Amino acid sequence: MELSDWDLVQKCQSGDMASFQELVSRYHQKVYMVVLGLLHNRDDALEVAQETFFRAYRKIRSFEGGSSFYTWIYRIAVNLAIDQQRRQKRNPLEFRETMDGVLEAQEETARDPFADVHDRELRENLARAINELTPEHKAVIMLRTIEGLSYKEIGEILGCSEGTVMSRLHYARKKLQDKLSAFL
C-alpha cells in the first residue's frame, strides 16, 4: 500500500533518507513546472527546483503537518523563484529568447495540437505577456493553471488571503487576454 505524504514525512523526520527520496520523486516534476513557469529558464528552474528540495530536507523536522506537504514544498519553491526573479538582471529581449527556446523545444515532443505560424506568434506573445507580470501575479497563474490548486491553497502557499489570490488571478488573466486577444 502506498504511504501517504505525511507518513513519508514522519519517516524522514526519523532519518529515513529513502522516504525523502520518495517524496522528491513524487513532486520533482510538479515543482519544476511551477518554477519554470515563473523563471522561464531551464537551468535556473532546475537549480531552484533542486534547491527547493534541499531546503525542504534541511527543514523537514520543523514540518508539523499543519498544511499538506505539497503546499509546503510549493511555498518553498515559489519563494525561491520569486527571490531569483528579483535577482535576475536579464533584459526583456534575452528573456523572450529564452522563453522562445522553451516554447520551440517542446515542439519536438509536443502533444499540442497547434503547429502553425499563428501558434508560434501566440507563444511568443504569451511569453512576453507573462514576463510583464509581477512575480506575484505569475505565481498565482502558474499555481492555478499548472496545478489546479484552489484559491485557499494558493493563498496558503503565497501567504495571502483568498481574496488577494482572486484579484491577482483576475488581473493577470485580464492582462494576458488583452495582450493576446489578437492571437486567440
Added chain:
Amino acid sequence: MRLLMNPRNRLRLFSLALILTAGLVGAAEKNPQFVQVTIRTILAENKTDDFDPKLKGMERQLKPLKYRSYRLLKAEDQNVPSQGTRSFEIPGGRSLTVAPQEFQDNRIALKVRLTEREKPVIDTTVKIPNKGNFILGGPPHDGGVLVLSISATAQ
C-alpha cells in the same frame, strides 16, 4: 494508548516514569521510618574451647578478639523509629540504648549508650553500613567479658 503510539510521547512518558520512580525510591532510602536494631549479647571467655553454633557466621568477626570460647547469651530485635530510642537489657544490670540518627549513602548513624546500674559507661555515635554491624565489648561478666554485636537495617 494513543498517546503511546507517538514515539516522542513514549520517550517522554517512560523517561518521566523512570525518573519519578528513581526519585521516589531515592526519597524512600533517605528517610526510613524504622531501623531494625539487633543486639547479640555474647559471652567471651577462656575457660573452655567452645564456639556456640548459634554464632555461626560471626567467627571471622570474633576470632580476632582471641578468646577461647564464645557463647550467645541472648539475641534481641527491636524496630526503633527514626529519631526515636529503644533500650535493650544487657546482662549484669546493664542497658544499651540505641537511637538512629540519620540515613545517608546507605549508612545508618546510631547513637549508642551503655549504662551500668543506670550510670553511663560509654556513649558513642557510629555510622554503620545498612545491614552491617559493629562490636562493643569489654564489660566483665560471669568470668568472661561481654561482646555486644550491634547491627541495624533500615526499614
Added chain:
Amino acid sequence: MRDCESIRESIGRWLDGELDTAESESIRAHLASCEECRKAQQQLESIDQILKTTLLAEAQQIEFLPFWRGVQVRIAQKTPWHEQALEGLRATFTLSRAAWLVPAGIAVVLAILSLDSYIPGLREGRNSFASVESIDAYGRNVALLRENESKTTVIWLYEDQEEENATADEPAKSAPAF
C-alpha cells in the same frame, strides 16, 4: 440578469470552480446564449491550455535520478560536517529506537547506581567499615580496632582500674588479645 462585463469578471472563478452553485448556474446559462462571453471563456481556456501543455512537456523531460543526484550533492556540499555526523547519529538512533533506548539507558544507570542495595558487600573495601563519629567513655580507657579481614569495627571498653583490683581473683582477662 447580469451584464456581460460582470459575467466576464466571474468567468475565471467559474472555470476555477470557486463559485457557489447559484452563481455557477447563472454564468453557465449566460454563456450558453452569449457569443462574446463564450469567446472570453475560450480565450482563458486557451491560455491555460498552452501554459499547461508547454510546461508539462518540459517537466516530463526531467528524469528523476539525475535530479535526485543534484539534490544529494547539495545536501552533501551544503550540510556542515558536524550536522552530517548528527544526521548519521539520527539515522542510527531513530526516534522510535530512542523512545525505547533512552528509558532503557536510564533504567540501566539507575540499576547500576542502586546495585549495592541488592548485592550487599559490593562496596566492600570502600565503605564497609563502621566509622566511629564520636566516643565518650566517661574517663575509662577505650580502644578502637578495625579488623581488615572481617571488616569489623570494634570498640573495646577497658575495665576501670579500681574495679579490676576489686575483682582480682577472677581469672578471666578483661581485654582481648589484640
